[in-house]
Amino acid sequence: MxxxxxxxxxxxxxxxxxxxxxxxxxxxxxxxxxxxxxxxxxxxxxxxxxxxxxxxxxxxxxxxxxxxxxxxxxxxxxxxxxxxxxSKQPAKVDYQEVEIYYNSDDVDESITTDLRVETVQHMMGDEVTNALNALAVDFRTVIILCDLEGFTYEEMAKILDIPIGTVRSRLHRARNLLKDKLKSYAESRGFK
Amino acid sequence: MKESCEHAAECLKKLRLILDGEVSEDEQQEFLKKIESCLPCFRFYNLELAIKDSLVKAVPSKKVPQQLIDDIKSKINEAV
CATH class of the missing domain: 1.10.1740.10 (RNA polymerase sigma factor, region 2, helix turn helix motif)
Structure with a gap:
């Protein structure tokens, strides 16, 4: 800022x-x-x-x-x-996940298509929260700021000290990851 | 209605911008009109909307303990 x-x-x-x-x-x-x-x-x-x-x-x-x-x-x-x-906590980052998503431009093309609206609507709150919490901190942060706190991309860029284009791409990748995690939860509960 | 979209990846990016309120009203209207005739994009739009809604509803919000507010105020008063 x-x-x-x-x-x-x-x-x-x-x-x-x-x-x-x-x-x-x-x-x-x-x-x-x-x-x-x-x-x-x-x-x-x-x-x-x-x-x-x-x-x-x-x-x-x-x-x-x-x-x-x-x-x-x-x-x-x-x-x-x-x-x-x-706190000397290990940063809660899945480095492999981060590496793949930061370094590949192609990853955006892999789109989860088989998650249904009804499935998401029927998910328990805990499952959605767990899916969000399972994301690496940088990805979790952009979703929190955008979807839970309602910040604009411009505000997020200032809060995070990153260009607005990076906000856009990080958010896009974060949502792809979140969707994959929701899909895994859905599959583990037997939803189609 | 189209059963497949050759621009699915780009459309997904665009519809996320729309759901985040990051495009102009005109662009939004134009895109929403377009997805009415494109089944994959229509599905994506509704799925993204459902995920966004589920996050707001599911992720619990806590109220800050009053003691914390009192502690902060007291530390500031000490410093003044």
Missing amino acids: SEAPKQSYSEKQKVHIFDNEFLPHIDSMYNFAYRLTFDEDDAKDLVQDTYLKAYRFIESFRQGTNAKAWLFRILKNSFINDFRKK
Whole structure:
């Protein structure tokens, strides 16, 4: 996200921005953090860390602009730069999956055609959630941002620091992978 | 109605852009009119829509614990 010129706020203004522009997004932030970490305590730490950073760097935020995207960007950076290192968790990435999908242009041509609308509609919530959670974090993130949080591609590009074309292709690949996983779940339950 | 689509891969990309609200109203109308006569694209469209809907309905949303909000506010007050 291009840095806005530094603002100058009084303490009262800072508190006002924090309470009225930042805090209303805390549920979305918590859900995003939980969907990245799969752990309530880790999600709480990540959200707290994000909000403290947001307050510390509040003068980089221009009042009345897109606070939600700004906060999501901080959270995503904290997750990548601090959290994953601190927790020493192996990044939940299926490298083979990533490699195949990042490096091949042909993969988009393989399209799952035999998943039925009715099958998807009859799937249990857990199966859909598991399919999403089984995706590598980069793919999971774009689906969360787009389908669950309703960000535009332009906002996602800013949050993730990637070109808009990469958002488009990553999302397309993520959805192909998700569809494959849903198809596997459907097959394992005996759906056609 | 066409039983096969020679541009299926491209159409899939396009209809995802439409479902994400990333194309103009005119482009959207034009494409939606086209898929009415193309069975594979019509199916893709409905399947993509169903997956998008199922994600919103199925993936649970949690409410942040009030204690976390209180802790954040208290840490900020300490810092001010």
